Amino acid sequence: MRRLWRASALLAGAALALAGCSQTGTGNGEEQTTTVDGTEEKVDAEKVRLDAMDPSAYGNVEGLDLEAGTYISVIGKASGGDFWDSVQEGAQKAISDINESLGYKGEDRVRMVYSGPSEAGDVDEQVNILDEELARYPQAVGISIIDSQSGDVQFDLAAENGISVVTYDSLSNYQNVMAKISTDNDAAAAEAADHLAEAMGESGEVLIFAHDSRSLTTQERVDGFTQKLAADHPDITVGNTYYLDALEDLKTAIADEINAGTYAKEGQEAAPIEDEESRLTAEDISDEEAMDYIFAKNPDVTAIYGTSGDAVMAAVENTQRLEKEDVSIVGFDATQEEAQALEEGLVDGLIAQNPYGMGYATVVACSRAILELGNEAEVDSGYTWITADNMEDPEVAAMLY
Template sequence: MQRRRKSIIGLACLMSAMLLFSSCGKEAEEEKQDTQTQADTEKEEPKEKEGQGNLNIISPQAYSNVDGLTLEPGTYISLIGKEAGTEYWKMVEKGAKQAVSELNSALGYKGEDKIKLNYSGPSESESVDEQINILDEELARYPNAVGIAIIDSNACSVQFDLATENGIPIVAFDSGSDYQGLQSLCSTNNTEAAQTAAVNLATALDNKGKVLVFVHDSKSTTARERQSGFADTLAKDYPEVEIAEVVYLDNLEDVKGLLAEKKNQEAKINPEDEKAAQKEDFTDEQAIQYILEQHPDVTGCFTTNVDATQKILSIVNEMKQSKDTKQAEAAENLKIIGFDGGEKQMEALENGELEGLVVQNPYGMGYATAIACARSIANQGNEAVVDTGYVWVTKDNMEDKNISRILY
């Protein structure tokens, strides 16, 4: 009887062990299947390459890839921006270098055979003279093509003629000119982008009020297009939103002169006296603050690039700390819409200092410009205008996937 009981107990233990091993085997198989499923999913959904979001909004899409392009070994492409080292221009350079890297990979070029790209720009923002000097130096190296963001639309014609005579194609990017020999313009649709800014600023102001427009310069086509696109939209669709003044930030000398006269009058100094204040004694920031103070009823501002936006933000933030209660309150309630991205711009947007931003696509612009240069060298023809796109960014949508992957 005791032996029989032991046998039954032994059999029960054996059955339990078999069930345990069966369960473990089943779990292991299920885990293996889950792992395989995950691996298959990863194969089906390859990781998006860096910058793909920026390339997706380029039109035509032929300028977002290197397909079908063949260049000779050692081809040299020169890109000249409006500035050397700021975030925007670094992204232009990054996009252009990515395009050239893909070309080298596609063509199998290594070492000295590689297609070479050089990006350069003025050390001082939007210096026309320095940009022309850089262009002269680059043309002396006989590049196979030049891409240039033209600061002054009336400059460079002599250099462009020389390039044409030597068979060097010129592609404009960011900002162009009326020069007839340009192969292509790779740029934001500035008129449309400014219209977007106008609609959103008018909406923020409940479709009424006065605004100031701060334009980054009086020379470039980008400045003209953004200013006119903004003004035309307000005049057509928002007649109760009035532009109190358009201020060109490269033309503040008259305002500085007024400040000097005012200081002299207050101090009762003869203007001919050697100790009298001169317009050179005043900064751009002081001139801009004076303009803002002359328009206490203004409730909105539109700034046309990153430099203009940052200058206005800095001055308005100072005015918010003013002991003059009315001035501080007016600055606090001022709604600002600007252009371009970058870390500081995003911080200002998140902090509520900016109502919104029209953010361009400098990475895509650089990429498309390199492709346009390559097409010119290969005699494949170019679109007259390549739209590199933009996005409207607010505090509410800046984390959205389709927006965030384009920001810089």
């Protein structure tokens, strides 16, 4: 019952904190904290996010003397959501800073349009958006690639037309990309592994919930995590890795097992289904039943690592539904939903990325490519390890999305 106890402790702590500490936003990206002694500590959230960029040149617009009317396209993996809204906010701030520094107004303003699939992770829609944007002949495109194997044809077309390409968050191995802006996924995953190992008492079995099977980002986060456990935490067993975009394949496997009589849904008895018309297909298996299967096949699991906000919340929702309250959970992102789960003691820790900084740096990298100023091949957007114990720290809170 560790989680219920921790949630109660957090509520008690919150009550005490409210008596002596309050936190308000100032409306200009600045977070103001009133401490126990009545003094005020102000933290510029934007500065915290941009100071995390390495190299630091990608956190400002100095020297970016773009021509009036320059158009930059930024494409994400989704049209909205906490992470992608923050990317768009950062990109728009960079554009505003450029226009302010150059004195551009009206039709002279440098423009940026952010777009992404209406359904997160839709490869075909993202490729269609990329086609549409290239047809508008932007001077540069910044894109977070859903599928690392997609887009090469479009990138070739961009190169032929003098359109620079920058990737951010989820990258591509395409050779003519001008810059790659992302979290150091290897380092972040390794840090998550260290913290999870501590939470597990250096023993037990961990499952991996990965948000997709197609991006380089996921591969890096899975590999960095498993390699760190193997090297420094040998008594922890890594069980299966489940890819959330491959649930349909898993459902097919579940249906096949039920038909063969080697598995049964909860409350049913396993028995072969001989009648062809009664045999199950993937459509007969719900998402919840797929998760039931995962936990039934991994009865000794004591921890779950999620490679994205969606993966973390899938772990939270299903461990709570199945009353597996002693399963430790860590993972990537720091959305509002995840932050609440962290407060409630349902998550042990989170790798907060810097989507605002990614958006800002993407515009900077695109601008540098347009001006032929040269770019760093890789730009580290930074990350922060967040727990229930440090999430009220203003500089840490600035990294929440």
